[in-house]
Amino acid sequence: xxxxxxxxxxxxxxxxxxxxxxxxxxxxxxxxxxxxxxxxxxxxxxxxxxxxxxxxxxxxxxxxxxxxxxxxxxxxxxxxxxxxxxxxxxxxxxxxxxxxxxxxxxxxxxxxxxxxxxxxxxxxxxxx
Numbered sequence: 001x002x003x004x005x006x007x008x009x010x011x012x013x014x015x016x017x018x019x020x021x022x023x024x025x026x027x028x029x030x031x032x033x034x035x036x037x038x039x040x041x042x043x044x045x046x047x048x049x050x051x052x053x054x055x056x057x058x059x060x061x062x063x064x065x066x067x068x069x070x071x072x073x074x075x076x077x078x079x080x081x082x083x084x085x086x087x088x089x090x091x092x093x094x095x096x097x098x099x100x101x102x103x104x105x106x107x108x109x110x111x112x113x114x115x116x117x118x119x120x121x122x123x124x125x126x127x128x
Contacts, residue, residue, distance in 0.1 A: 003076045007068040009085055010109075012092035014057045014064035016040065022088045026074055027051055046072045061124055063094065079110050086112040094123060 011019070016032060020042070023029035027044025029051075035041040038057040045051060049072030057064045068081070075081035078095035086093040094109045097120060112118040 003071050004078060005071045007073050007075055007078050007081045008095065009066050009078060009082045010060065010063040010094040011066055011085065011089065012063055012094075013089070014055065015089065015091070016055070018089050019055065019066070022085065023053060025088075026084070027053070029053060046070075046074055079112075082110065082112045083116075083118070086114050087116070090114045094121070 020029070020031055023042060023044055027046055029042045029044030032040035032042050032055060035054070040055040040057075042053040042055075043050060044053060049070060051068055051070040051073055054067045054069070055064060056067075059065045066085070073081065075084060082093040082095040085091075091114060093112045095112075097108050097110050107122045107124070109121055109123045110118065111121045111123075
């Protein structure tokens with residue numbers, strides 16, 4: 001399975017204490033530290049590699065973005081991370097459909113709901 005160079009997901013709810021608890025379990029991550037207005041940084045580790053984490057609240061349609069700037073995460077792809085986040089954070093999670101290439105539709109995303117249902121959507125036109 002292809003491993004992405006970084007992971008980015010979008011969270012419908014930025015419940016910082018719950019996100020910190022999930023990241024602590026998944027990456028032994030440190031608590032978030034402020035990195036500016038509505039921005040938070042943390043560092044975790046996986047397989048002895050450092051994993052920088054950035055959370056930015058309310059970036060698109062009220063969603064927060066959570067970015068892991070490393071390929072050394074427990075999740076090989078964005079969709080794997082989105083599934084894990086939706087399950088542990090009990091919120092809707094969105095991510096890219098895969099590695100973006102020129103000519104791809106930039107509004108196509110993968111949506112994972114807390115009940116485990118998932119599928120491709122157009123965002124921002126998803127009507128959510």
